[in-house]
Amino acid sequence: MSTDKDKQASNQMWGGRFGSGPDAIMEEINASIDFDRKLYAQDIRGSLAHAAMLAKTGIITAEDCDKISHGLNTILSEIEDGKFVFSRRLEDIHMNIESRLADLIGPAAGRLHTARSRNDQVALDFRLWVKEELGRTEASLTRLISAFLDKAEEHADTVMPGFTHLQSAQPVTFGHHCMAYVEMFGRDRERVRHAIEHMDESPIGAAALAGTGFPIDRAMTAAALGFREPTRNSIDTVSDRDFALEFLSLSAICAMHLSRLAEEIVIWSTPQFGFVRLSDAFSTGSSIMPQKKNPDAAELVRAKTGRINGSLIALLTIMKGLPLAYSKDMQEDKEQVFDAAESLELSLAAMTGMVRDMEIRADRMRAAAGSGFSTATDLADWLVREAGLPFREAHHVTGRAVAMAEERGCELAELPLADLQSINPAITEGIYDVLTVDASVASRQSYGGTAPAQVRSQIARWRAWT
Ligand code: ARG
Numbered sequence: 001m002s003t004d005k006d007k008q009a010s011n012q013m014w015g016g017r018f019g020s021g022p023d024a025i026m027e028e029i030n031a032s033i034d035f036d037r038k039l040y041a042q043d044i045r046g047s048l049a050h051a052a053m054l055a056k057t058g059i060i061t062a063e064d065c066d067k068i069s070h071g072l073n074t075i076l077s078e079i080e081d082g083k084f085v086f087s088r089r090l091e092d093i094h095m096n097i098e099s100r101l102a103d104l105i106g107p108a109a110g111r112l113h114t115a116r117s118r119n120d121q122v123a124l125d126f127r128l129w130v131k132e133e134l135g136r137t138e139a140s141l142t143r144l145i146s147a148f149l150d151k152a153e154e155h156a157d158t159v160m161p162g163f164t165h166l167q168s169a170q171p172v173t174f175g176h177h178c179m180a181y182v183e184m185f186g187r188d189r190e191r192v193r194h195a196i197e198h199m200d201e202s203p204i205g206a207a208a209l210a211g212t213g214f215p216i217d218r219a220m221t222a223a224a225l226g227f228r229e230p231t232r233n234s235i236d237t238v239s240d241r242d243f244a245l246e247f248l249s250l251s252a253i254c255a256m257h258l259s260r261l262a263e264e265i266v267i268w269s270t271p272q273f274g275f276v277r278l279s280d281a282f283s284t285g286s287s288i289m290p291q292k293k294n295p296d297a298a299e300l301v302r303a304k305t306g307r308i309n310g311s312l313i314a315l316l317t318i319m320k321g322l323p324l325a326y327s328k329d330m331q332e333d334k335e336q337v338f339d340a341a342e343s344l345e346l347s348l349a350a351m352t353g354m355v356r357d358m359e360i361r362a363d364r365m366r367a368a369a370g371s372g373f374s375t376a377t378d379l380a381d382w383l384v385r386e387a388g389l390p391f392r393e394a395h396h397v398t399g400r401a402v403a404m405a406e407e408r409g410c411e412l413a414e415l416p417l418a419d420l421q422s423i424n425p426a427i428t429e430g431i432y433d434v435l436t437v438d439a440s441v442a443s444r445q446s447y448g449g450t451a452p453a454q455v456r457s458q459i460a461r462w463r464a465w466t
Pocket residue numbers: 032036092118119122326328330331332
């Protein structure tokens with residue numbers, strides 16, 4: 001809250017044409033320092049690069065540049081040591097730092113803002129932050145992918161039921177199922193890499209919106225800040241938040257993937273399925289029902305998807321219909337991205353831990369894989385291959401065999417040969433070779449299929465690639 005004294009004074013950074021300070025409510029709605037202080041390191045890096053460029057191009061003196069750089073480094077330590085006093089009256093991180101710089105070095109501080117505006121400054125700081133965050137996301141995805149590769153390798157031969165409509169469809173291997181997630185998170189990681197490449201352009205030097213009359217060197221600041229090149233249109237530069245939206249979109253897609261995995265873990269860990277046992281580290285007990293072990297971490301990951309989707313929709317809506325170039329609406333971009341980034345990081349870390357720790361109950365998976373007439377397609381395929389039936393007819397014959405097994409309360413492989421032959425005389429003893437889950441799984445050698453050999457070759461491909 002501002003003091004009376006603060007209120008009387010007009011803003012010291014832009015107060016030239018203002019008679020009095022902001023109303024308390026105005027200050028409340030206008031200030032972003034409570035959240036954009038997160039950008040302090042990027043702001044200081046950007047200012048150091050900008051000052052060095054101003055000195056190199058002769059816009060400020062080397063002496064002033066030294067003072068500015070020294071002051072900025074002092075501020076960095078102050079913030080990192082928790083000694084810096086942030087003020088709402090100074091609105092945002094940019095003005096908090098610049099004001100402190102003036103305290104520390106005097107009038108030379110006023111030269112730092114030559115040939116720039118908070119519009120290109122915030123675009124720079126935020127882009128640097130998002131780019132760094134994407135680097136963390138990429139590393140987290142790599143950890144999750146590698147947890148799945150290890151599980152897939154260990155369980156390349158472990159049979160489980162494959163589902164469609166959450167009904168038993170055909171036997172698959174758990175390794176194959178794990179590799180489906182490797183593909184999904186691999187695509188997420190590709191999206192991260194594309195986004196980094198896409199946003200790798202430096203906004204600084206666009207100034208307020210029109211560029212500047214000072215002889216700046218934008219290539220120099222771009223290189224100093226690790227960007228491939230400067231942006232090409234100053235109006236677009238200060239009004240663009242696509243980089244934040246791309247971050248949020250890829251986060252939403254990744255969170256959607258995580259929520260599907262979370263849902264499967266919730267289902268698999270029920271006593272009814274019993275496919276996995278979660279480690280104590282990633283589950284909780286019930287305060288009333290002693291037998292329970294709840295998959296809370298998975299449920300929370302599933303729920304975080306809602307927050308991340310919300311952030312994407314919020315920022316899309318904030319940006320929708322904004323005229324070019326900068327509008328203060330855009331200040332609302334940061335909390336969405338910060339919140340989504342935190343949720344995604346946490347979700348990725350929790351899932352990696354859960355996947356690494358979970359115990360696979362191969363016996364339960366095998367029992368379920370063999371139930372529900374899961375090898376019916378193998379029977380039909382055998383009739384096509386060995387007895388020359390058209391697939392549609394084979395499907396019909398198999399349907400009758402399933403009905404017979406269902407009526408007797410047995411599995412397909414338990415039907416006597418004579419009974420199968422009563423349905424179709426072309427059936428021979430050889431049919432029993434394809435009715436087991438192992439035979440079913442081993443036969444699916446098509447590229448990308450569930451046969452252990454196929455799964456192992458995909459694992460090897462990913463290991464070489466990752
Ligand atoms: N705090 C502002 C933001 O986050 C910085 C840019 C302010 N620019 C301006 N013209 N008022 O968007």
